[in-house]
Amino acid sequence: MTIDSVVVIVIQLVLAVAVTPVLIGVMRTTRARLEGRVGGGIGQPWRDLRKLLAKEPTRAPGSTPVLTVAPILLMTSSLLLCALIPLASTLALASIPGDLFVVVSVLLLGTVALALLGLESGTAFGGMGSSRHMVIAALVEPTVLLSIYALSVPAGTSALAAIVQTRRAEPASLLNPVSLLAIVALVVVVIAETGRLPVDNPSTHLELTMIHEAMILESGGRDLGWLELGSWLRLTALLGLVANLALPWGIGQDASPLTLGVGIVAITVKVLVLGSVLAAAEVFIAKLRLFRVPELLAGSFVLAFLSVSASYLVF
Amino acid sequence: MSRLAQPEVVRVSRDQLSEAIAAQLARGFRLALVAAHEDGTAGSNASFRIVHVLLGTAGERVEVVVEIPRADAWLPTLAGISYPAGRFEREMRDLYGIVPRAHPQPYRLVRHGHWPTSFHPMLSDADPNPDFGSHAGFPFAEVTGKGVYEIPVGPVHAGLIEPGHFRFSVVGETIVRMYQRLYFVHRGVEKLFEGRQLADGIALAERISGDTAVGHSLAYVMAVEDALGIGVPERDQLTRALLLECERLYNHINDIGAIVNDAGFGVVNQHTGRLRETLLRHNARLTGHRLLRGAIRIGGADLVAAPDLDLLASVAAEAAELAKIATDHPMVANRLNTTAVLPPERARSLGVLGYVARASGMAVDARADQPFVDLGEGFRIVTAGAGDVWSRFDVRVGEIAVAAGLVADLSARIAALDATAPLTPSDGVGAGLGVVEAWRGTLVHRVEVGPGGVLTRVKVVDPSFHTWPGLGIALADTIVPDFPLANKSFNSSYAGNDL
Numbered sequence: 001m002t003i004d005s006v007v008v009i010v011i012q013l014v015l016a017v018a019v020t021p022v023l024i025g026v027m028r029t030t031r032a033r034l035e036g037r038v039g040g041g042i043g044q045p046w047r048d049l050r051k052l053l054a055k056e057p058t059r060a061p062g063s064t065p066v067l068t069v070a071p072i073l074l075m076t077s078s079l080l081l082c083a084l085i086p087l088a089s090t091l092a093l094a095s096i097p098g099d100l101f102v103v104v105s106v107l108l109l110g111t112v113a114l115a116l117l118g119l120e121s122g123t124a125f126g127g128m129g130s131s132r133h134m135v136i137a138a139l140v141e142p143t144v145l146l147s148i149y150a151l152s153v154p155a156g157t158s159a160l161a162a163i164v165q166t167r168r169a170e171p172a173s174l175l176n177p178v179s180l181l182a183i184v185a186l187v188v189v190v191i192a193e194t195g196r197l198p199v200d201n202p203s204t205h206l207e208l209t210m211i212h213e214a215m216i217l218e219s220g221g222r223d224l225g226w227l228e229l230g231s232w233l234r235l236t237a238l239l240g241l242v243a244n245l246a247l248p249w250g251i252g253q254d255a256s257p258l259t260l261g262v263g264i265v266a267i268t269v270k271v272l273v274l275g276s277v278l279a280a281a282e283v284f285i286a287k288l289r290l291f292r293v294p295e296l297l298a299g300s301f302v303l304a305f306l307s308v309s310a311s312y313l314v315f
Numbered sequence: 316m317s318r319l320a321q322p323e324v325v326r327v328s329r330d331q332l333s334e335a336i337a338a339q340l341a342r343g344f345r346l347a348l349v350a351a352h353e354d355g356t357a358g359s360n361a362s363f364r365i366v367h368v369l370l371g372t373a374g375e376r377v378e379v380v381v382e383i384p385r386a387d388a389w390l391p392t393l394a395g396i397s398y399p400a401g402r403f404e405r406e407m408r409d410l411y412g413i414v415p416r417a418h419p420q421p422y423r424l425v426r427h428g429h430w431p432t433s434f435h436p437m438l439s440d441a442d443p444n445p446d447f448g449s450h451a452g453f454p455f456a457e458v459t460g461k462g463v464y465e466i467p468v469g470p471v472h473a474g475l476i477e478p479g480h481f482r483f484s485v486v487g488e489t490i491v492r493m494y495q496r497l498y499f500v501h502r503g504v505e506k507l508f509e510g511r512q513l514a515d516g517i518a519l520a521e522r523i524s525g526d527t528a529v530g531h532s533l534a535y536v537m538a539v540e541d542a543l544g545i546g547v548p549e550r551d552q553l554t555r556a557l558l559l560e561c562e563r564l565y566n567h568i569n570d571i572g573a574i575v576n577d578a579g580f581g582v583v584n585q586h587t588g589r590l591r592e593t594l595l596r597h598n599a600r601l602t603g604h605r606l607l608r609g610a611i612r613i614g615g616a617d618l619v620a621a622p623d624l625d626l627l628a629s630v631a632a633e634a635a636e637l638a639k640i641a642t643d644h645p646m647v648a649n650r651l652n653t654t655a656v657l658p659p660e661r662a663r664s665l666g667v668l669g670y671v672a673r674a675s676g677m678a679v680d681a682r683a684d685q686p687f688v689d690l691g692e693g694f695r696i697v698t699a700g701a702g703d704v705w706s707r708f709d710v711r712v713g714e715i716a717v718a719a720g721l722v723a724d725l726s727a728r729i730a731a732l733d734a735t736a737p738l739t740p741s742d743g744v745g746a747g748l749g750v751v752e753a754w755r756g757t758l759v760h761r762v763e764v765g766p767g768g769v770l771t772r773v774k775v776v777d778p779s780f781h782t783w784p785g786l787g788i789a790l791a792d793t794i795v796p797d798f799p800l801a802n803k804s805f806n807s808s809y810a811g812n813d814l
Contacts, residue, residue, distance in 0.1 A: 035582045036586065124467060125466070201579045204579070206473070206474065208798045283582050286644060287650070288649075
């Protein structure tokens with residue numbers, strides 16, 4: 001049992017790191033093609049990453065170890081996230097706390113690491129990015145918690161693996177209003193948390209409108225490589241979570257090679273399709289004025305809240 | 316087509332200057348250009364001659380000239396009666412050392428911190444290689460108070476744009492004050508003109524601001540023709556008007572995409588980029604150069620091929636469709652609407668030009684005020700009243716349609732006329748003015764030609780010189796993340812302003 005868990009965790013980590021650059025490549029290419037561009041190709045994020053990780057980082061004189069530690073912290077939290085969230089299999093997570101609250105805390109760890117990094121650079125942009133990032137984080141985290149909590153009520157446990165398993169066992173529950181409201185709320189906050197349109201524009205070069213990019217503006221080389229990979233892994237993990245909560249089919253329940261294989265293929269396909277849908281949707285939306293972002297996030301919080309209230313009525 | 320009306324020249328002494336300018340401003344004229352000239356060899360009889368050019372709205376041109384001795388180079392400031400005058404004075408002080416007395420803003424404009432304070436590059440005896448200091452401080456008026464912080468941006472930006480330094484004083488996300496520091500691309504263009512042959516000036520004028528090659532070269536050429544009394548055949552005048560509209564088309568189409576891109580709606584930008592490329596290739600067929608260089612010469616203008624009207628009409632129609640897609644999108648509309656408002660009264664007092672002025676309700680357009688050719692029925696001035704980003708966007712969209720119509724009209728009129736033999740430039744000396752409605756706004760060149768067909772002084776005023784100060788005013792109460800949107804909607808030229 002323990003060995004099986006370790007195998008599943010290792011597989012999930014390797015899978016996440018392997019799929020993530022492809023996911024980003026697929027998303028960028030989808031967007032480029034829909035906009036009428038050729039794009040850099042699916043392999044470009046991986047090539048960028050390889051280039052950055054081979055480069056020596058440049059750090060400003062007078063900077064503290066935060067500059068070194070923050071990328072490691074972000075990377076660690078993202079990898080932990082990939083290990084804790086049931087991606088390929090619901091098995092491993094029974095023996096370690098793959099609990100909803102733990103997952104949200106780990107997510108917050110990476111968020112705080114990024115914010116500290118932005119402040120550390122000492123430039124106005126970094127501080128501006130960090131302050132905007134924390135405003136959004138403060139609105140996002142409760143909604144993540146609440147929307148998954150609504151789904152945990154029917155399962156009677158806050159362990160993510162158990163929630164996914166319960167949902168898989170009762171496909172009818174996927175379409176009830178509680179579930180739909182919670183999933184919509186979750187999708188909105190995942191978009192905000194991962195810095196996608198309409199909250200943040202990942203492809204902008206305008207310093208003053210940036211959120212995520214502003215915080216990592218002063219990083220370079222290896223540091224930047226880890227920051228990029230860490231942020232992308234968060235996207236993979238969160239999309240994987242949404243995919244498995246909304247469509248729990250295909251996920252493995254034990255460590256047998258066959259079910260694991262199916263689980264790996266299923267999650268890869270789900271994440272890539274979800275990413276493409278997200279990227280396609282981005283073509284049709286613009287960036288919200290910063291002061292309207294809280295309205296959007298408050299709306300998603302209300303959906304999550306309604307979902308929780310309703311879950312006690314339905315079940 | 317004969318020359319335009321000779322300017323009315325008013326010679327005044329230093330004491331009468333304020334009254335003379337105030338009298339012209341009272342006639343509804345605007346101060347379009349102030350040029351200093353160094354007369355006589357450096358020594359006791361050397362003097363400065365300062366020419367103030369005022370333009371009316373029905374082709375009137377007035378030059379108010381004042382002469383002052385170089386040894387006692389000061390002027391009473393006009394900043395109190397005209398904001399643009401105050402900026403021209405600061406420019407003159409930095410470049411010539413002519414001191415405006417009692418100026419309310421006695422700060423440097425062109426001069427950078429590392430220039431020696433006694434270095435005035437436009438003077439004939441200026442040291443070509445002065446001792447530039449290494450410390451280039453630039454004190455800004457600091458806004459103090461609880462929660463106010465500063466954001467310095469530039470002069471090197473994250474995107475591929477020209478250099479300019481902006482310093483924002485911000486509370487939360489709201490801009491309290493924005494200071495801009497330009498002149499990082501000051502290349503000494505006006506000095507480079509001096510001593511050139513007339514025909515050689517065209518190539519330089521085309522390169523003042525790359526996207527305004529036609530505007531600058533045409534203003535320069537018209538000023539030279541005005542100085543020497545060279546007549547231009549009507550067919551060539553029409554060709555020039557057509558080239559101006561072609562330049563307006565590709566730049567406005569690029570701008571509408573760029574504005575919407577800054578609201579995060581990239582797909583429109585991709586398509587306007589494609590349309591711009593189509594137009595640039597069309598430009599290359601039209602004149603042999605993608606940026607329309609080389610078509611204008613002294614006394615005329617030539618096209619390599621006739622414009623492809625079907626292509627231009629389809630591009631204009633697509634641009635209109637893209638603009639509609641953008642403004643019909645509620646999220647884009649929300650970003651553009653009421654963002655960075657330049658109120659009409661402020662626009663008027665600052666003397667902004669071009670689409671910025673027209674978006675704030677001022678119908679200022681040299682094609683109507685100072686026409687060199689009758690554009691016919693197809694021409695109308697597009698204005699909007701709100702002065703926000705949306706208005707500036709809408710004015711551009713309207714002007715694209717007008718420009719496309721004008722190209723078709725002008726092309727038909729050109730085809731109906733026979734080509735006339737090119738004129739050889741006549742010799743002579745004199746001073747002349749060229750006024751052109753380039754795509755950014757009214758562009759003015761004033762040229763003085765000395766013996767032997769040599770340029771002795773060229774003063775260039777890009778509309779951006781007048782329009783840049785409007786940006787700071789429009790940003791009051793705008794939030795920081797909306798700055799790129801506001802800046803793009805102004806899209807003032809750095810190179811044209813810095814010279």
